[in-house]
Amino acid sequence: MTDPLDELKRAMDRATPIPDPARRAANLARAEEIFERAQGLAAAPRPTHDRPTGWAGLRNGAGRMFAALAARPALAATTGLAALSLIVLVPLIREGGVPLLQPEDPLSGTMVAQDGISIGPAGGEVAEIAAAPAAVEPPSAPAPAAAVGSPTDIADTESLDIAPRVRSRRSTAADPEVELALRAESIAEAERIGHDGTGRPGSETFAHADPQPLRVAAEEPVSTFAIDVDTASYAFVRSTLMHGFLPSPEAVRIEEMINYFPYEYAEPEATGSPFRPTVTVLETPWNRDTQLIHIALQGRSPAVEDRPPLNLVFLVDTSGSMDDPAKLPLLVQSFRLMLGQLRPPDQIAIIAYAGSAGLVLDATPAGDRTAILAALDQLHAGGSTAGSEGLHLAYQTAERMAAEGEVTRVILATDGDFNVGIADPDALEQFIARKRQSGIYLSVLGFGRGNLDDATMQALAQTGNGQAAYIDTLSEARKVLVDQLTGALFPIADDVKIQVEFNPAAVAEYRLIGYETRALAREDFNSDKVDAGEIGAGHSVTALYEITPVGSPAVLSDPLRYAEPREARQDFDGELAYLRLRYKEPGEAESRLIEFPITPGMGAADADTRFAAAIAGFGQILRGGRYLGTWFYPDAIALAEANTGDDRFGYRREAVTMMRLAESLAD
Template identity: 40%
Template sequence: MRSFIWILLLLSVTHTAHAQYYLRGEIRNEQGVLLSGVKIKISSKPSLIFHSGGSGSFGIPIPSVKDSIHLSFDGYDPLSIYVDSRQFQLLQMKSSSGTSKLYKNYKSSIVKNFSTGSVINSLGLGESYTGIIENELMKTNTFPETGFSLNIDNASYSNIRRFINNGMMIPQDAVRIEEMLNYFSLPLPPNSLQIEKGFSYAYEHSSCPWNPKHQLLFLQLQAPTIPLHEVPASNLVFLIDVSGSMDKPNRLPLLQSGFRLLINNLRPIDTVSVITYGGGVAMVLAPTGGQHKDLIKKAIDSLSAGGDTPGSGAIQLAYETAKKNFIKGGNNRVILATDGDFNVGQSSEKELEELITRYQMSGIYLTCLGVGMGNYKDSKLETLSKKGNGNFAYIDQIREAEKVLVTEFTKNIFTVANDASITLQFNPETVAAYRLIGFDNKKTALEDSSSTLEGGEIGSGHSIMAIAEIIPAKDSSNSANLPLAEVVLRYKDPLSGNQKEQNFTANYRGQKIKRTDSIYRFAAAVAMFGNILRKSKSTHGFQLEDVALFSKHTVSPNNILQQEFQHLLEKAIQLYNPPKKKRKSD
């Protein structure tokens, strides 16, 4: 009997020693916003790091009833607290002094170090954007030459649309004017220089609507179009984030709808693989021919969100899958769809950049599709797409998914030029000073005319618009038909790798902006909208109301995207300059 009692006591002690308790709770900021991606450490498990999920919640097994929890998150003061696992924890993190002040005023965070490599969190919601510096006016006598990379990225505009439609101020570094212009893929006017097997070219030179002392130089290039019967076979790897942060209608479900649209346009010669990551990395669909549309859709429809985000390991598997099924002369591409919230493995921009660089020369392109809000990591997706020889789009609605994955599929997916860049040589006789509008992260090119630019990738038939604001030379009034700038386009053929070069000239015209083609007037309105959102010092008092009035007569009544731009302008006016409430009379 005594032996039996001792055995019971021993079992009781053993059970107590190995008992597990579950610590649950949620994390919010002072405004009550749920914070996802907060780093969590437990005193009893010092070697392990946990993170709050997409809804700001967490659940962690601990060995004792009570323990100490330590929280850290960019833009917030660290928090350490002694907690009881028997109670649901409602934790609040306080914004650091700078972040709290900016959140209150609905402005983006300000960083002291304005280097192009700075990454900031915006609105206290966990979103991150790469810090950029506005290009300044450069004197032509000192720096006659500048250069900039060409690409088809347009994520900035649809992201701006998301902020405005949600009634939120736009972080200044979320505004990239060259991407805003890219979004519209403005067609070249009828009098443009058409080149059959190269880039077509057009330019315009006009007055500047926001500064009568300045002028604008518009440059347009259109990539050659691959005829539909010559479009090569595609080897596509869908790399889809199904982590907990994607469990919202504007994330995974939106992407699933978009991919279904893409699948409808696959051909039998195309191959699709589906890889997911969220709580682990999985091959959901092995390489499958495009004729098996129902099978591919079934794999897409089966996805559900949950778990952490081991993005780096998933990227490696996606590239290895693409390599195994590589189509020589075909379109080999990984399509990464995520909010960018990688919280396991290589998660910093530098680590991700190093990872993608390893695959850069493999002939496999990377397209990044960003979704979501609150913890959207624009800076990470921008880094990935640039280092992955690819492009970057932000999807905020199903119509945008259709635009990216169906309507403009060949422009976004089929590359006709690699490492494309422009060099401009301004003429001091006609141009006293100049500045590029947009391309702000290319400041080094302005400071060092001999620097080598890392060019971008251009898709089939894509049209590019670039704008320079110039100060004319004092004696330029008699400069009709004299050169303003020499334009040199350089790129590599995707198949042969051979370097190609095209040379163009932009001559002095100096006509009134109102007399130019509506394409250029609309481009000027888009550029000015971006300048005002970035609080540029070049606006010269120009307001959103002025942009709306100017663009009202430039938007095409038959162009849905341009009409939407006008509506966004009107919403932005209400957001940034709300009408003052009249005081009730006594």
Template identity: 45%
Template sequence: MLLSIGGYAGHKYELKGKVTDATTKLALSGVVVTNLQTNERKSTDREGNYQIQVDAENTTLEFSYLGYMKQRIQAKGKTRVNVAMVQDNRTLEEVVVRGYAPQAKTSVVGSAQVVAALSGQATNLKVRRMVYVPNQNQESYQKIKENKFINPLKEPLSTFAVDVDAASYSNVRRFIDAGSLPDKDAVRVEEMINYFQYQVEGPKHGEPVNILTELTKAPWNDAHQLMRVTLKAKDIPTDKLKASNLVFLIDVSGSMMGPGRLPLVKSSLKMLVDQLRDIDRVAIVTYAGSAGVKLESTSGSQKMKIKTAIDELEAGGSTAGAAGIKKAYEIARQNLIKGGNNRIILTSDGDFNVGESSDESMEELIGKESKSGVFLTVLGYGMGNLKDSKMETLADKGHGNYAYIDNISEARKAMVTEFGGTLFTVAKDVKIQVEFNPNYVQAYRLVGYENRLLEAEDFNNDQKMGGDMGVGHVVTALYEIVPVGVNSTMVGTVDPLKYQRNSTKYIEVRGNGELATVKFRYKEPDGEKSKLQQQVVQAKVADLNKVSEDLLFATAVAELGLLLRDSDFKQQANFDSLIARAKAAKGVDNEGYRAEFIRMAENARDLSKTRL
């Protein structure tokens, strides 16, 4: 050891290490590592790793992260330093400020962000700032009642609004990375499937959306079939995108204080700012106890001005979310670009507690405001008090999408990699309706989309909202099918009806061999009348090893969702099978998302063994 240390003496070298939470053992991303001798600073990556140049003889490293106690460590002679940081759970911080008052005061309770202008002599005021420590058991999720198998003789039509949200996947990943299985209602299978990009040919002849279908065997029950329906929105080069009028609506309440919240919001939005063009404009609205305008609408050419305004934000106070939303729409309308991309980007944990705050009242508010031509993108942050149900409702009613940002890599995916899809809508109110042929289909079940179901007549009703698709977005839906002649325990039976005509005679339709007809409607972003496209699915079943790489991978993601939900319809689903398929279908994975899924599935498998 002495020889090793001696070899480094007087030399500079790269020291490496990893930073984790002392309690949860989770990696901490964004921890600032400072060499106190040289003032060089580095930040930990998404896996908590860092590397920094040190001097073998005299180096002290400081590790700092909002919501955690600072640590200083002597790095002399060490080549690796791993640090477990301890959360700072103190609820009061004291700071001293210089103020003016007619008489001396020993303490003032309030926010350190606000110092009143007081007349009189100068005095030192001790200000106590409340630091919010969230209750870790206050997350809320909408109850999901899983879709059942349906007899096409009774209900031949399946209708739903498309959903490009992917928040559930990153939220589920957060649970598993923390060493626990997610709440079953946090698992929305369609959002897990749609987290990934799939190689689908874009539309032709000027259409905004193209459709692709495939049919194979269900991997969790080879007597059943699985039908894929995928829509692909057109791609548009960045320099051809319409000018944007953006409003960053930022929750700066007390619940946004701490790691994974406002600091991550700042980093995320600054990434987005880097993507803006000179023709784009950004305003910043914040809300805590009340709403205010932090930055008036500013050209995308003034990136430093916008970033400085973001950097100055601090968290504290209650959460007047409704007031913030109203103010953001007001600012967006004032700067409306006709024919442009007018959008609010809301960043919050959804924990509204001042003014209108129920899911119903927020839904009504957004429903009214969305008619102004301003779209809404919702980005969820934080853990322990995430109001997932409210965030999803806001996005659905605001003609936008919902993503959950749990680390800087996820922020880059939303703000950089999928920039066009996140911000620029090419088709709105997109609905899908599938008609199944009872000659071939005994029963069918839509996998996921439980909170996006529509009545059959809603498909042709342009007053009923559908989902929205952004530039390059891909939306996939899977149907599990019980073919005619298969004896399946998944299909329920009833006694023959006494007063109804019981007919087992199928009506032959034109085009023998048609399993189903898939139709979808959409509107142009500024249109009010929908357009229709459709495609027939032939009753030709491909072996699972002959289908596209994308469908093979999508089946693995769906199967994991069924297992994590402990679904009544999981049948013979198992972790080893889905992991093997995911590995076989990994394909070109430049961003590493599919490899990450495989690791997550393996971790979920191990965690499931401990579930009682």
């Protein structure tokens, strides 16, 4: 009686190709190339000074390891390999075709077969063991042309590039070279799914800052901070919620969530200050015994034809980790959208760092779309880090492009790899600060998940007088680089600082909502050497204070026992606070001052001010809601829904959807 396994063995023997040493060498070289491109090995250590340490770092590392091991492609590849190996090895074992392994040779460190042939190091790669069936004498008859695993079929692997293009799992046990390529693919895909696809909190790095504390006006009457026009936090929170997770508190910067939205604030006059401040005092939604001071700045919007020529240098991360649809491909699509907004006098240069380093496109007029698009198409992710001169080259190129009366800006686009040639973080910030003095701005765009170094993004953008934005969808790219292009790239006021002095006779306590990473010392307000934020053309900036009036039952601090209470001047009893703003005209070294008092009932609350308050409440809920009492998601949703106003782009309705999603995840 014929054993079915014998028939299976003979069929597989007939399908086994004749060993080809040249093909083996070529496939191994190709597999190693793919593996290197998938790994994106660095030539030098990347700065990790602001990464989590201790248990937090251990948790992140363990989380990434388990995510990679549990990824579906990795499990599928290993399970399939095990099953196929079993089918091949069982009949061979029955006929004695597989050599039995003897104990390890103590001198060579290898496992030795009964016939004395060295198999390889103990615990070696599975691919080497899987090559054992190739030692079986092949049949004299040629294999059928269409046989699985035939040389024609294996030749298809010459087209292997980057995962996920590798999809075939054909007869990998008979060809260890292909198995090595598939192993590289599995590692790359597992890393992408484990880091980028989940969106789970804990895999990113954020600047740590404690929430703004409640302050007693009689003891600390002055609050000083730099404005912030970044929007990265809101987009990151949205991405996390859409992946089914609540964001970690440190990822939530309330001022960036508020400033994400366009508002219809009163615009400045055609002459005079480049922006107009507006103050509104209204009841706090979450506490009827306190009030909100809503401070809004609206920048002037020049006509497109009146804006100065623009010089842009794209510094693009092309490391292996950028090989993801939400990273380099989205980045290229985003820049394509942006091209349509540029004018013929504008210029563009493209520099790549990491995977493919160097000048990809020298200064080119924006009207030469063919050359620019061709250069963008040349960008590809993969390979080892080779960007030692990336940032230097970007600024050198920008300096060559710069001219009097023009705006020059470097745009760094990355998923978190800041290995741009200056390893020391402090030296990197000092370098950018020096270049800022020469009039060259720096903006940072973050793409993808899993490797995002938000802390460094914020630090570099703040130092470079630029904006930090996180782009997770093509719609967000359109918002940042198309709808708000003028505001993002054309500054109208530099080093904008806000200082509020509260009147202790009227205000018992106060707290600034957000702006934790933008706090300044009181004396920094009058120092023109201290860097602060910029306002772009048409940009709006919002800041909110919650104040507790004197005599309110909401006062939380008891009077001091031993210190004498400070006498408040009574001749300003009609004022809540005094607002001061400082700014510089672009290119100027001396700041200008705007100042006026804030009085009770100032301004009229409208849909814009109430919606900003709803977003402020939403952000506080995500950070723990210490001062909100029983005010929770339903209250934030109701307030936001009632004040969507003229939501032309649907951003406010999207925010309501995010609130509902966060409410569901919190349950």
